[in-house]
Ligand SMILES: NC(=O)c1ccc[n+]([C@@H]2O[C@H](COP(=O)([O-])OP(=O)(O)OC[C@H]3O[C@@H](n4cnc5c(N)ncnc54)[C@H](O)[C@@H]3O)[C@@H](O)[C@H]2O)c1
């Protein structure tokens with residue numbers, strides 16, 4: 438295989454949900470690269486087959502929390518897109534582990550950039566570095582400059598906020614050889630699309646309840662969502678333009694946005710699930726908020742009691758309830774102004790692709806039979 442003399446990009450967490458879309462996006466749309474190094478703790482061998490005459494996809498097994506692993510992966514590369522992270526708001530992973538991967542891991546990426554003379558770093562942050570906060574303050578179609586009471590207590594948002602701060606502070610730092618490091622941070626809202634693990638869980642749950650989804654959150658609560666393909670596209674453009682206009686993009690944060698509609702978390706999921714015959718029951722929440730909150734508290738108590746025996750980590754806990762019950766949506770054109778970002782996929786296309794994928798879950802589910810034919814269609 439002949440591989441050209443283009444740039445070498447490293448994608449940490451490249452085998453994850455966003456990471457694998459990003460790798461495919463780079464292969465298809467970035468003409469200036471000859472090698473993509475996919476660095477991950479758990480490798481997805483299928484990505485290796487994506488290598489072509491122009492670009493080699495190299496899978497590198499490593500742990501972001503080990504500096505040596507990161508240094509080795511970055512050696513001789515031009516740019517890093519750092520998406521590796523432990524995404525956990527359910528208490529499945531100890532807080533210390535989240536800090537080790539998300540904060541120490543990011544320190545390692547920065548250190549490795551400095552030691553291995555890598556000048557450009559695009560960091561995948563999260564809307565959670567801003568909010569929603571636990572006070573329930575709504576962030577209604579805000580932008581990067583909107584004032585908000587930022588308050589972090591949970592390990593995941595805390596770790597993302599700390600990591601983002603480190604990334605931004607490192608912008609302009611001297612690296613080995615005397616050149617400067619340029620960094621920027623992208624903050625997706627809730628990402629959806631092909632491969633979204635949580636959507637698989639909601640789909641599975643919906644099958645158990647006869648394709649009925651029982652409304653829990655008032656429909657007026659807006660939750661920001663963005664299509665994974667557009668998040669990947671935005672990373673590609675940021676990486677490209679950070680090298681061309683480092684003084685414009687360097688040290689900046691950008692929310693990731695597209696034309697996905699502003700809806701509640703549940704109504705948004707229904708955009709896809711309804712194509713599989715799912716129905717949402719109730720135009721208002723069926724259970725009063727205080728009962729849902731009690732249930733969330735009970736789940737937290739059970740988690741604490743069972744800790745040491747096994748990990749009890751249901752989807753609903755006080756924190757996920759607070760996030761789902763607080764409006765958090767963005768409306769901004771900062772990325773368009775700074776680096777010409779416009780969504781690559783219109784809402785109709787993003788929706789179509791996601792529906793196709795959700796439908797494919799139906800045929801691929803081995804345990805579909807366990808649910809029982811009758812129960813599947815109680816709403817129809
Ligand atoms: N999913 C969302 O809705 C969402 C929203 C906003 C921001 N984000 C951010 O986007 C990024 C990607 O998230 P995702 O949803 O694709 O998550 P994901 O879990 O699918 O991907 C994360 C990847 O990081 C890898 N990883 C974890 N620990 C590692 C370690 N110690 N060393 C090397 N690799 C390690 C995992 O194996 C995985 O492949 C994360 O930084 C996350 O914080 C996600």
Ligand SMILES: CC(C)CCC[C@@H](C)[C@H]1CC[C@H]2[C@@H]3[C@H](O)C=C4C[C@@H](O)CC[C@]4(C)[C@H]3CC[C@]12C
Nearest residue numbers: 524526563565626627653702752757758760761
């Ligand atoms: C109350 C129940 C009926 C519904 C519970 C849904 C809940 C699990 C969902 C709602 C919002 C979701 C978060 C949101 O989309 C954004 C992010 C940021 C990202 O960085 C990590 C994932 C996270 C926290 C989503 C997790 C799942 C949440 C809380």
